[in-house]
Amino acid sequence: MSTFSKLLPSVKLISFKYLLRNAAYVIPMAIAIGSMVALFLWLLHWAISFRFTHPYLLYALPVAGVAIWYVYKAWGANAERGNNLIMDEIHTPGGGVPKRMAPLVLAATVITHLFGGSAGREGTAVQIGGSIAQFFSKLFKLNAIDTRIMLTAGIAAGFGAVFGTPLAGAIFALEVLTIGRIQYDALLACLVAAIVGDMTVSAWGIHHTAYHIDIIPKAVGYFTFDSILLLKVIIASVAFGLASRLFATAVHSVKATMTKLIKIEWLIPVIGGIIIIALTFINGKPDYLSLGVDAEYPGAITIPSAFANGGADTWSWLWKTIYTAVTLGTGFKGGEVTPLFYIGATLGNTLSLLMDAPVSLFAALGFIAVFAGATNTPLACTLMGVELFGGEYVLFFAVACFTAYYCSGSSGIYSAQRIAVPKTAVKS
Structure with missing residues (x-):
């Protein structure tokens, strides 16, 4: 032996x-x-x-x-x-x-x-x-x-x-x-x-929001392949990555600017709160406040509504970016991920109309891809897509998340995140 x-x-x-x-x-x-x-x-x-x-x-x-x-x-x-x-x-x-x-x-x-x-x-x-x-x-x-x-x-x-x-x-x-x-x-x-x-x-009896992607007759699933739809997914995913980059930059910039310009610390959240109130007056609706998951009134723009035709305005994703950057950048607490879901889903809704693509699929892709780009976690976000939306479109999920990841820049929303292997070998 x-x-x-x-x-x-x-x-x-x-x-x-x-x-x-x-x-x-x-x-x-x-x-x-x-x-x-x-x-x-x-x-x-x-x-x-x-x-x-x-x-x-x-x-x-x-x-x-x-x-x-x-x-x-x-x-x-x-x-x-x-x-x-x-x-x-x-x-x-x-x-x-x-x-x-x-x-x-x-x-x-x-x-x-x-x-x-x-x-x-x-x-x-x-x-x-x-x-x-x-x-x-x-x-x-x-x-x-x-x-x-x-x-x-x-x-x-x-x-x-x-x-x-x-x-x-x-x-x-x-x-x-x-x-x-x-x-x-x-x-x-x-x-x-x-x-x-x-x-x-x-x-403990706590339930999570359920999301649904409509069945697409011809798509990238287990047995079929649609090259035109895949091309649209790649183009949209570049936009998702850029949206991730914009979000991370906005949050960091608001915080840095406020800290530099306002020396009285407690005034920073005061000004942030006033800006949020003013933005809500400008919009005339409260859709971009809080999580954006539950609807405050019938017809409100939420993450679930973005999975249907007409469920988001053209610039909903940008408004949510601004609202969240101001909120987190001025000292309020919470997280970035659910706003990223909102930004991604509403941007996916808008892009689906521009590109004549399935609305619910593109909302789902934006949901996970913007998150992937902002946190630099494409593998986890691909798996999240499978857990939330099912495995039929896993190839789309992977393409969207990894494309957004490569297009989102070298940093993200977490400053403590370290870089072991750069996303590209080209030095900037």
Whole structure:
């Protein structure tokens, strides 16, 4: 018997014990994250519904901004850095992720949406995941390597739970850290965490929005191929990538400009709130406030409405970009991903009419591709397309996400994201 054959049982036993040990840490952590995300989603739904019936709350958005600023100034410390802090801790362990990050961002995000700020929810879920993961790492006295895996799994649990896409959540947590490289040592932990987190949210009775793509008689599916439609998808995906780049640039630019021009910090959210109120007056409708998932009134432009003919205006995607850049760039809390879904779906709706293409398919492609370009996570977003819309058009999903990824520039919405392999070998 060879030496390898003799060692094989021992290697298998060690691997099995390691997997069991990781599961013992990850599963309770994911249940805690899923439970807190469920609470967050319930509170978020309540806040948005309450504002629908009390629209005058929008006028208090500047005051809400000051309250958020004060709370973070008094108790936030490094929690203000949000997702970027968690990513930096995974790359280079330092001071850790504070426990207060989870309740602070949860409350601040609910307040942002209660008063009409245009933001998302992924950032909050990821920060909840990172904060709770750090707590469990300290509780179990894990070493630096295991803590990094737990933090990565915390991202996966938060993301998978908030959107109901566990597979995409697991891959997102691995892919978002470094452009061009995925470290697979945390893959199983991320997958377990994302699945358990999603199951926990469902167990609490929280349901996610369902989307639907109309059946296309001749398309790129499992058995058929339409080259003209594929060409239209590629052209549209270039636009999706440019929209991703515009969004990331806008958010960073608003924040940098406000910080440079306004020296009194608490005035920044005040001005941001006033701008949002003014934009709503200019538009004459509240469609670009908050998440953009539920309709405030019949005929409102929402993400689901973008999947139908006439479900978006020509410039809905640009208005949402402006609203969200102002909201997040002036200190309000939330995430970028749901606004990116809105931008992508409404842009896809507009492009489908211009290119005589299937509306629901192009809305779905924009939904995932703009997100892919802004976060530099094309693989995770392709899988998200399959989880949300079905696998029949997976080739379209992949083409859209990877095309948008290459057209979105070298950076994205996360400043802590590192570049391992540049998108192109051409140096600019």
